[in-house]
Amino acid sequence: MTVITYRQAVQDALREEMLHDPNVFLIGEEIGVFEGSYKITAGMLKEFGPKRIRDTPIAEEGFTGAAIGAAMVGLRPVVEIMTINFSLLALDQIVNHAAKIYGMFGGQARVPLVIRTPGGGGQQLGATHSQNIELYYAFVPGMKVVAPSTPADAKALMRAAIRDDDPVLVLENLALYNTTGEVPDEPERIEIGKAAIAREGRDVTVVAYSRMAVVAREAAERLAGEGIDVEVIDLRSLRPLDRGTIVESVKKTGCAVVLEDDWLTYGIGAEIAATISDGAFDWLDAPVRRVAMAEVPMPYAKTLETAALPSLDDAMSAIRETIDAVTRRA
Incomplete structure (x- = not known):
């Protein structure tokens, strides 16, 4: 067991899955050169290059839609949305496309997509940047929504989400990023849907x-x-x-x-x-x-x-x- 922060646990999971599967890539605003708003992707552009660490314009609907298309043809994109508040700009793509494609087209295409995004208040970011709107996505059949509270669960559930064949929203919380906890040195398996x-x-x-x-x-x-x-x-x-x-x-x-x-x-x-x-x-x-x-x-x-x-x-x-x-x- 190693004691690490929640932030490090998320980064470790992303890095290990990218090393494990060349079809995994990250896409989002400022995740490359700037290394992410919360430094989850620090050092990853240098390690994996711009093909797999894709910086995007400020256009949540656009890059989420692009990720959905990539998932449909066999890639495993991990979308970083800077805060869950900004996911509202991609609501149509997430709810009307990612969550429904498998069911609407009789299983002809799957969407192995991960959307990871922090939420929560307590950081003096104002009303439009401090919401907990995970209910919007937990309400939708076809979506999976996970909300880890510990570094160990953050790492294990991120790995499970990336390997899942359905769209998964991984809810992080800004107040948890600097919290610490023991994380197993060997990869831990957690079933999505198990408390x-x-x-x-x-x-x-x-x-x-x-x-x-x-x-x-x-x-x-x-x-x-x-x-x-x-x-x-x-x-x-x-x-x-x-x-x-x-x-x-x-x-x-x-x-x-x-x-x-x-x-x-x-x-x-x-x-x-x-x-x-x-x-x-x-x-x-x-x-x-x-x-x-x-x-x-x-x-x-x-x-x-x-x-x-x-x-x-x-x-x-x-x-x-x-x-x-x-x-x-x-």
Whole structure:
């Protein structure tokens, strides 16, 4: 095991897959000479050359469309979109083409395309650069969406995404790039669509993904000192969603809290709550609680931005309230 940053884990996965398969190439804005806005592609232009590290104009619809065409004829493009906010400019290409080509044409063509893009607030980038709109893509049949929270999962899921024959959106989070963790020296295989039980517990299930999975683990460790034993489910994948792991955990603990970085209304958490209602309703000892960001465009002012984002304290309070509700019923 080696301790590296999330940023390095993503870069290592890209580099190893490019060495493994000559059909893999990277395409996006400023990924070559400038080495990427977040330096994920540092040194890669020099190593692989301009044929496989393709700098593009500021034209998300255009270069995403070009990547879809390349994927249809046998290449494995990895598109870097500078932030998930800019993916809106390529929404037609992603939703109406990449996600639908295999189904619309009876499997005559596949689209082994990866779109990797960071999202999330907390960096004072304003409302149009701080969104968590992964729901847009997790909503669409034909897409796969993964959201790793650790360096190990970031590396393994990137490798899995590149080798997948379907379009995969890899959601990164700006707040995670400098976080560190152990990564196996030997390549790790993770199945897209399989959640991880990040921490086993008996009192309450906490379901989260991306940055909020990190918050969930920290909340669990702190609450252990109060005698609350939290089980943490790190989704890792939003589509396919591992409903089975969620349901079995809630059947064991009898209650659940869902943490998400996006807006509460119509969010990922709503789907998880519905999944729990469908599969574990008779086991619930308290209502499912949800923690999400404030329903506002992300403020620029740091104090307001911090107030809008779900916090560790918010998560811990929701868990305590859930345990209190179970205790009162008992």
